[in-house]
Structures are given as C-alpha cells and as structure tokens.
Amino acid sequence: MQQAFKTLQTAKGTLSQRGWFPATSGNMSVRIKCSSLENNQPIIAITSSGKDKSVHTSEDFLLVNLNGDLFYPTNLKPSAETLIHTSIYQLIPNCEAVFHVHTIYNNLISALYGDQGKVIFMKHEMLKAFNIWKEDASITIPIVENHANIPKLAEEIRRVIHPEVPGVLIKNHGIYVWGDSDFATKRHLEAFEFLFEYQINMFFLEKFNQT
C-alpha cells in the first residue's frame, strides 16, 4: 500500500508541475500488488476527490475494491470518477495504472474530432511509445461524449475501449490513459499529449498558410 501511494505521489507531482491537473481536475490510480488486504480481491489505490494535485497531503490517496467500495481510510472520499477507473481495470487485461488529465490540447482534439467519435494519428515516430513499430503505423483513439452522470459516462467508455489502444478521450473533458505499469501509463500519456499538441499546431499552421 505504501509503495502504491508513493508511486501515485511521484507521478502526481510530475504531472502537476506540467499543469496537467488544473483546478483540481484529474485523478490517478494504481493496482495494489499485495491484494491479501480483503479476501484476495483486486484493490486499487486512487486519488481522493477534489484535491489540489500540486499539493501533497496525507489525505491524497485511498484504497477501493473493483466495485468502488472504499475500505481504507474510511474518512476520505474517492475520486468522483472511480467507476471509470474500476471499469478500465475490469476490461483491460494487465492494466496496472490509470491516469486521467484535463489539458487544453486533449480538450481541443476532442472538440475538433468528437463528432467523428475518433481521432487517427499516422506515421509518427512517437507511435513507438505505444509499441507500434510498423512502417505504416497508426493509432485510432476513441472519443466519447461527456456526461455529468458518471455511471452513464463509464458505460460509454466501456463500450469503446479495447486492449490495443491504451486511452480514450472524453469530449470537452479530458483523457483516460492506462498501461501495464505506472511507467507505461505515463509514457502513453506523454505520447498522446505530444500527438495532440502536434496536431493542433499543424491545424493552425495549415489554416495560416491558406490565408
């Protein structure tokens, strides 16, 4: 448990320094290795709800099972989006960590391509960060509508995610990213954000050249 909280704290510090958790947005979780805590059922460590992620406190993380039931410490409130995390762990084999951030670039991409329900990136060296090494490499990231109702949003996400692509965009909200370790999840998130920033800059460059 202590190791999981430490892992989350380190990643939270790194990503918050980049401004990827504005206005208390975002949340993170990792799977707990020693799951003997409650009848061997899978357990995740997840961020508390509504915290300033740039500040470290003793109340930043807690433990829930894959039904989202809180069991340690019981005085804290888990992320409002816990159901999205637990859905991803349930559906994606080998998922060990899930990070969610709201950035300007992932919001712009979701707004630009949301109506198509997906955005495709092709022939970028950065696709190797997703272990795609083919000459004609591409990745298709699903985009779902945002819903204030989290069970409805989680259901939308469950409908589109699959093991080949470790992320899903939520329109005008943010991105959920996962991997088979916290290291892989961070690498996937950085690669997605790189591609989004590239695409938005390319979009405006092309517009500028047309004028």
Ligand SMILES: CSCCC(=O)C(=O)COP(=O)(O)O
């Ligand atoms: C301004 S943040 C709105 C809620 C949200 O989308 C989010 O990612 C943070 O929710 P949490 O309960 O995990 O703090």
Ligand SMILES: [Zn+2]
């Ligand atoms: Zn969010």
